[in-house]
Amino acid sequence: MTDVRVGLIGVGWIGARHRATLAQIEEARLVATADVVPGLADYLDWRTMLDRELLDAVLICTPPNHHHPPAIAAAEAGLAVYLEKPVAARLEDAQMISATVARAGVVCAVGYQYRALDLPTGLRPRVLLGRGLSRAVARPWFGDPTQGGSQILERASHLIDLQRALAGEVDRVSGMGQRGLVSLILAFAPGALGTVVVGSLPRGPGWSLDVICDDGTVAIDLDPKPPPLYTSLRRFLEAVRTADPSAVCCPIVEGVATLEVALACEEAVQSGGTVAVGTGRSRRNR
Secondary structure, three states: OOOEEEEEEOOOHHHHHHHHHHOOOOOEEEEEEEOOOOOOOOEOOHHHHHHHOOOOEEEEOOOHHHOHHHHHHHHHOOOEEEEOOOOOOOHHHHHHHHHHHHHHOOOEEEOOHHHHOOOOOOOOEEEEEEEEEEOOOOOOOOOOHHHOOOHHHHHHHHHHHHHHHHHOOEEEEEEEEEOOEEEEEEEEOOOOEEEEEEEEOOOOOEEEEEEEEOOEEEEEOOOOOOOHHHHHHHHHHHHHHHOOHHHOOOEHHHHHHHHHHHHHHHHHHHHOOOEEEOOOOEEEOO
8 A cells, every 4th residue: 555545534624734744745646525614525424424525544534523423434444543542432332432443453543642642661650740721713513511522521531531541540530610610639550649630711821740659750741853643644644555453552441541531530529539440440439
């Protein structure tokens, strides 16, 4: 395979960022686009695009609650899938996507771009301090948890996933929300404690992660050159070219695991309690 023939589903704000990034990657060729808004894309229905176009891969940039139908259809058609985060709005839908990808044996990556960072190895974190306090781009579905548009699923999950990559699996979570801000505490099974504070603040300090160990503190650079999105997409396309599902930055199983933690955090914020993260679904501590 030379150029990877790509179809883009969803051409809104994040879809436009993916489109612009693809244009910078020589091995990628955007063949067709689909969007439900008339006049924005080549096709109104992604199903028609999949039927008519000769594709190697699809990028799915729809609102999260619309991820699973095109992701499952594309995987069943033998196409590679790059799926914007979170994997889905519901854990059951995410698990269906993961199971379909596994059966089909296709390449699948989830858009947790911080996994593309050159992360330090050998760290033994004691505390992880993460914040994402910045302007949020207005989208019709953002802020609606039923569509996967909550602060936790849409924003905090980036830092949850990155902290999982550095500190291991999460055992239990708690949290609080107020006036559009969310503060989360993650207790990691290996013993570390993580915090994530996110919110839409136009003049906020931005995004950061500090990893505190017994022998010092490591500040993770979240905005390197080239940008993580570029690296993540390039590695996905290389994985498609080499038919190597393991070569992506964030595989589907990691995206599903992060979603489970994020959904547990939403339950903790709503209940005011501590929620243990189980296998397959969360269970509240009583």
